[in-house]
Amino acid sequence: EPEVTQTPSHQVTQMGQEVILRCVPISNHLYFYWYRQILGQKVEFLVSFYNNEISEKSEIFDDQFSVERPDGSNFTLKIRSTKLEDSAMYFCASSESGINYGYTFGSGTRLTVV
Amino acid sequence: EDKVVQSPLSLVVHEGDTVTLNCSYEVTNFRSLLWYKQEKKAPTFLFMLTSSGIEKKSGRLSSILDKKELFSILNITATQTGDSAVYLCAVHPGGGAQKLVFGQGTRLTINP
Numbered sequence: 180e181p182e183v184t185q186t187p188s189h190q191v192t193q194m195g196q197e198v199i200l201r202c203v204p205i206s207n208h209l210y211f212y213w214y215r216q217i218l219g220q221k222v223e224f225l226v227s228f229y230n231n232e233i234s235e236k237s238e239i240f241d242d243q244f245s246v247e248r249p250d251g252s253n254f255t256l257k258i259r260s261t262k263l264e265d266s267a268m269y270f271c272a273s274s275e276s277g278i279n280y281g282y283t284f285g286s287g288t289r290l291t292v293v
Numbered sequence: 294e295d296k297v298v299q300s301p302l303s304l305v306v307h308e309g310d311t312v313t314l315n316c317s318y319e320v321t322n323f324r325s326l327l328w329y330k331q332e333k334k335a336p337t338f339l340f341m342l343t344s345s346g347i348e349k350k351s352g353r354l355s356s357i358l359d360k361k362e363l364f365s366i367l368n369i370t371a372t373q374t375g376d377s378a379v380y381l382c383a384v385h386p387g388g389g390a391q392k393l394v395f396g397q398g399t400r401l402t403i404n405p
Contacts, residue, residue: 183335210391222336222381224392235391270335281327284335 181205183285185271191291200256200288202271210274211254215267261292295320295386299396314399316382317364324387326365331379372403
């Protein structure tokens with residue numbers, strides 16, 4: 180069964196550093212998403228991306244965050260100047276036809292900011 | 294503000310028992326409600342519900358939506374230890390939104 184692949188599975192970074200979380204969506208999918216889950220809290224929407232642009236973003240997704248599809252297969256989330264409160268599990272997801280048909284999550288990247 | 298509330302937050306039962314997990318929601322618009330199972334990491338899709346009163350079923354799991362009362366239930370019959378997980382309810386608010394709004398999850402533990 181096709182999978183959404185995320186790398187790395189765990190990243191530790193120093194406060195103030197920039198990190199890039201990488202995702203390879205399912206190959207024929209056109210819609211891409213990032214969510215995060217702070218330990219013990221709800222899964223929260225960050226951003227959706229379609230046709231090479233952001234289609235929706237949450238209040239969490241401020242100027243510290245950016246997304247990119249640098250080539251035909253990768254989808255990245257960049258977090259600039261990381262803060263302690265950015266520590267969370269970050270999930271990438273993709274969908275063939277948008278949210279109306281559900282989507283597939285990757286296994287996540289656990290980001291720890293120290 | 295869109296909101297999804299799940300109950301109970303935690304549930305411990307014995308293998309073979311039947312469990313019912315609850316999800317209520319308040320959203321500006323409503324398009325669909327989804328259930329996911331989260332074991333170690335990635336949430337895995339269980340059901341998508343869009344219409345009231347129509348039960349979705351997959352093996353021992355079933356789910357139904359009540360759009361009038363704004364809730365859904367997920368039933369698991371003849372539970373097994375492999376059903377132990379966090380079960381997440383999420384709502385697609387519709388209105389052009391692409392996001393899902395998640396509840397806090399129900400942690401289900403099945404003891405042998």
